[in-house]
Each structure stands twice: as C-alpha cells, then as structure tokens.
Amino acid sequence: MEEHGTWLHWLYYYKYLPENIPEMVPETIVMVLVLCTLATVAGARLRTRNHGRFQAFVEFVVTSFENLVKGIVGEKLVGSLAPVIGSFFLFVLSMNLLGLIPGFTSPTANINTAAGLALCAFVMVQYYGFKAHGIRYLKHFLGEPLWLAPLMLPIHIIGELARPLSLTIRLFGNIFGEDMVLIILILITKEVIGTFLLPAQFPMMLFGVFTSFVQALVFSMLVAIYIAVATEQHEEAH
Secondary structure (H helix, E strand, O other), rough: OOOOHHHHHHHHHOOOOOOOOOOHHHHHHHHHHHHHHHHHHHHOOOOOOOHHHHHHHHHHHHHHHHHHHHHHHHHHHHHHHHHHHEEEEHHHHHHHHOOOOOOOOOOHHHHHHHHHHHHHHHHHHHHHHHHHHHHHHHHHHHOHHOOOOHHHHHHHHHHHHHHHHHHHHHHOOOOOOHHHHHHHHHHHHHHHOOOOOOOOOOHHHHHHHHHHHHHHHHHHHHHHHHHHHHHHHHHHOO
C-alpha cells in the first residue's frame, strides 16, 4: 500500500476506500463539499441592510475581482465570466492550500488533477469561442490568407493544445515542488533534532500560502485571457 495522509490512511486500512482510488480523489471531494457548505452558509447570511464587516469584506473582494476580470474580458462578458473565473480561483486556491494542513496533501500536486482543471479550462475557452463566432470560430484555425491554411492549421492546433499543457505543468510543477520542499524540511528536522515538534518548515509554509495564492490567480487569469482572445474578433465585429 502506498503512503497516504493520516486521515486517508485509516480509510484505506479499514477498507472504507478501495486502494485503487488515488488519494487526490477523496481530498478533492472533501474540498468540494467544504466549499459548497461555506457558500450555502454564507449565502444564507447575506443581508441587504445592516450587513456586518465580514459581508462588507466579501463584497469588496468580489467587486475587486470583477473589476480585474472586466479589464481582461470586457464589459459584455464580465457578468457571465466573473463567477466562473472566480470559481476556478477559489477551487484551485483551496486545493493548493490543502497540502499545508497536516494529514492532507495538495490535490493539485498530482498531475492528473492539474490536467483535469486545464482540460476544463480548454473546453470552456472553446465553448465561448463558438458562442461568440458560431461555426466561423473554426476559421481562425486556418489563418489568413487561406492559401496558407495547410501550414497554419497544424500550427494553430498545436498552439491551442499547448495552452492546457502549459497550465498543467505550471500548476503541478509549482505545487508539487512546494510540497516536496516541506516534506524534506520536516524529514531533516526529524533526523537532526529527533522530533517533529520544532516547526522548521514554518517559514516555507508561509511562503507556500503566498505561492498557492499566486498560482491560483495565474491559472484563473490565464483562463480569462484565453477566453478574451477567443472572443475578441466577435467584439470587434460589433
């Protein structure tokens, strides 16, 4: 049996989970449930009057994020895209931070999770491209002039496929490297001092919070940029 986090270990040990299910799957499910629960509870406590400081802070963050997305995708798309891009950001951020909690690992430190998120982003970009242009969206793969289509078509296809690949490698590489550094620091502390009680990895954990935020922001903003590029010709035509 491969090594798992503390809480997952006894789930596998007592056969509550089959051993062929990777540890990222239950951790991702737990994070989805936590985010859905928080969203439901927070939504039920929203007030139109006399709202507290927490709601004021959340509204400030949401408004700032909407303005950021608006600067990328434009006024017409921000209403539909801001919640989607925001969901990407929160989901990726929460999974990045999960590995900093003892007994858990970051699902995004697994290349399968990162690839799954990148493929979702890829499908979303194509969806908005077809929504903006219709079947004419395929024309941009041919390039201009049309007599160069045999050359431009494979180049554009490779370029489109390179986007989810770069999203996958960037997210996986950074979070996996961060988790490995934490593990190495913990093991070094155990070997040198003989105990896990001295948190020598604490400075790296603070840096991990920063990098988790940056990687989530980069991932979500790149998705917004890709969508803006896929729809910009539609905006110019109108």
